[in-house]
Amino acid sequence: MAKAELKTKHKTEIEDSSSLKGTLASVFLLGFFIIITWVSVYYLFVERF
Amino acid sequence: MVNSAVSKIKVDPRDAKLSMAHFYVAFIALALGGLMGLLQTLVRSGKYELPGGIGYYQILTVHGVMMGLVLTTFFIMGFQYAAVSRTAGTHSNAARRTGWIGFWTMTAGTAMAATMVLLNKASVLYTFYAPLQAHWIFYLGLTLVVVGSWIDGAAQIMTYAKWRKNNPGKPSPLLSFMAVINTVLWIVATLGVAATVLFQLLPWSLGLVDTVDVLVSRTLFWYFGHPLVYFWLLPAYMCWYTIIPKIIGGKIFSDSLARLSFILFLLFSIPVGFHHQLTEPGIDPAWKFFQVVLTFMVVIPSLMTAFSLFATFERYGRSKGATGLFGWFKVLPWGDARFTVPFIGMASFIPAGAGGIINASNQMDQVVHNTIWITGHFHLTAATSVVLTFFGISYWLIPHLTGRKLTKAMNKLGIIQGWVWFIGMVFMSGAMHFEGLLGGPRRSAFSTYGGAKQAAEWIPYQIAQAVGGSILFLGIILVLIIFINLAFFAPKGEEEFPVGEAENPQESAPMVFENWKLWLGITAALILFAYTIPFIDIIQNAPPGSKGFKTW
C-alpha cells in the first residue's frame, strides 16, 4: 500500500504541465459512451421484427 | 495575431445597433416559442386542454417556426455580424446598409408567415410538407426570410472581403473566417428550400399550377434541412473554439485545426439530406447508404472539436497547477456564467451526438424515425447545446453592445438559469428518448389511441415531459429577465467581447483555407455527386402530382 502511494506521488511530480492525458482519457470515455448507446439501439433493431 | 490591445476593441455602436435589432426579434421569438413549448408538454400529458378551441398543431407550428427558424436565424445573423465587426473591423456604411436591408426583409417575412399561422391558415408545422397546402402569404413570408438572410449575410462577406484585400497573404481573423464559412454554408443550403418554395409551393398555393411533386419538394427541403442544423451549431462551435478559451484565461488549442474542422463542416454537411428520408419510398437504397457514409464523415470534425475543447481546458487547468488525470476539471471557472452556461451546452452535445449517430445509421432509423426520440434528440442539440451557448454569448455580448455591465447578481442568475435548463431538459429530453424507443410518435397531441395497451405505456413519460417542460419554461423566464436587464437596465460600463489567442500564434494557418474557389468547388462536386443521379431518378419516375390539402 505504502509502496503504491509512493509510486503515484512520484508520478504527479514528474507530470508535465503540457500533458494531455486527461484529454485523451476524456475523449475515450466519450467514445465508449457512443459505442454503448449505438450498440444498445442496434440490439433493439436486431431484436425486433 | 490577436494581441492584448485588440481585446479592448469594441464593436462600433452603429454595428451594435444592427446586432441588437436582431436580438430583439430573437428573444421575442424565444418568449413566444417558449410559452408554446410549455403548452405542448402540458397538452401531451393529458391533464390539460387548450382554451378557446385552439388547435395543438397550430401552437406546434408557432413553436417550430419561432424556435427553429426565427430565434436561430436572427440570433446567428446578429452574433456573426457583431463577430465580424469585432475581428475584421467595423463594417463599411455600404455593408451596414446591406445588413439593415437584410434585417428588415427577414422581419417582414417573419411577420407575414406569423400572421398566417395565427390566422390558422398555415398549421403545416415548420417543415410545411406538401401536399399540405398553406396560404401563399406564408410561403412568400418564408421566401423573404431566406432572401433577407442572404442580404444580411452579404454584409459579413463584404467586410471579410475588405479585410482580405487590406491584408494580402495573411490568414483572416479566426472568428470572421468561421462566420463567413457559416454564412456560405447557409447560402448554399438555402438554395434548396428557396427552390421548392419559389418554383413549387408558391405557384401551387396561388393556384397557378394544380399539382406538386411531393418527393421533389421533400428532397429539396432536406437538402436544406440538414445543413440547417449545422448552421445552428457552428456559431456555438465558434464560441467554444475561440471565445471560451479567452473567458477561462486559456488559449485556443489550434487555430489551424479549428479552421480545418469548419471547412469539413462546409464540405460534408450538405450532401447528406437523405438521412432524413431513410424510410421514404422512391429513393434508391444505395444512394441512401451513400449519403449515410457522407453523414458519418461530418462526425469527424466534431470528434476534432471534442479533443480541442478538452485540450484547452486541460492545458488551462495544468497551467493553474492542477494535477492528476482530471484535476483540471475542478479549476475551471464554474462561477462565471459566460463559461458555465455554454459548458452545459457542450456537455449536452455528448448524448446529443451519440443519438445523432444512431439516427443516421441507415436502417437503424426504423427504430427511432418520427418517434418522440427525435424530438428528444434535437432538444439536446438545438435546444440545449446551441441555445445555452447562445444564452452564454448573450450574457456578455448584449452588455457589450449596449454599453452596460453584467453584474454579479445577473451572473449568478445566469448560472442558475443554465442549471435550471439542464434539469428541465434531463426530464423532458430523457423521457422523450425513452418514450421514443417504445414507439411513441412525435408531433402528436395527447391520445390514448382507443385505449391501446402500448399507448398507455407512453403516458407516464409524457407526464415526465410536462414536468421537464415546466422547469424549462422557468428557465425561459430567467433568460428573458436577464436579457431585459442587460439590454435596458444594467449599470453602464464596459463589458469585454472576448476573443481567444492561439497557443502557437507564430504558427499561422495555411492560406489554402482561404481558397474559396477550391472549397466551394469541392462542396459543389460533392453535392452534385450525391444528388444528381437520385434526383434525376426521382423526376423521371415521378407519379402524378398531388393537389393541395387543408386537413387542419
Place this chain on the structure above:
Amino acid sequence: MHMHKFEKIWLIFGVGCLIFFLTTVGVSAFYLGNKPPSCLTTVNPEKVDQTKPFDKPGLHKVEGKDWDYELVYVAQAFSYNPAQVKVPLGAKVRVIATTKDVVHGFEVAGTNINMMLEPGYVSEYTTTFDKAGEYLIVCNEYCGAGHHLMSSKIEVVE
C-alpha cells in the same frame, strides 16, 4: 499544421468506430437484406382504390413468392384501412401501403416496421411476425387536425 499525437490516436479510434458502425449496418442492409423501406413503385394517388393490390386492403395469403402473406393498407386522413387485422405467428409478411391524400406515417409500435407513406408512392416492408401480441399502428407524420387519432391494430396470434 501540427497535430498532437493523442489527437491522432483519438481520431484513428473515432474513425475506426465510424467504419465499424458503417460496416455493420452496410453488411446487414446489403447482404442480409435489411435495407430500409425504399420501394420504387408508383401509383396514381387519385386512383388508389381501383389499383391492385389496394382495391382489396387486408391480409392475403399468397403462393410462389418469397413471403407467405401480403398485408395491404390504404391510408387517408385520418384512418387506415383495415382498422384491425390478425396475423398468424411466424408468418412472413410483406406489408404494402400507400396514401390517398397527404403524407402519413406507418409505424407498427415496438417493431422495425416504420415507413413514410407518400402520395403517388407505394411503401413496402417484408418481415417475419415472430412475436405474439397486440401491436398498435400509429401515424407518425403530421397529417392534419386528427393526426393523433389515426391508428390501426395488428394482433399476432398463435
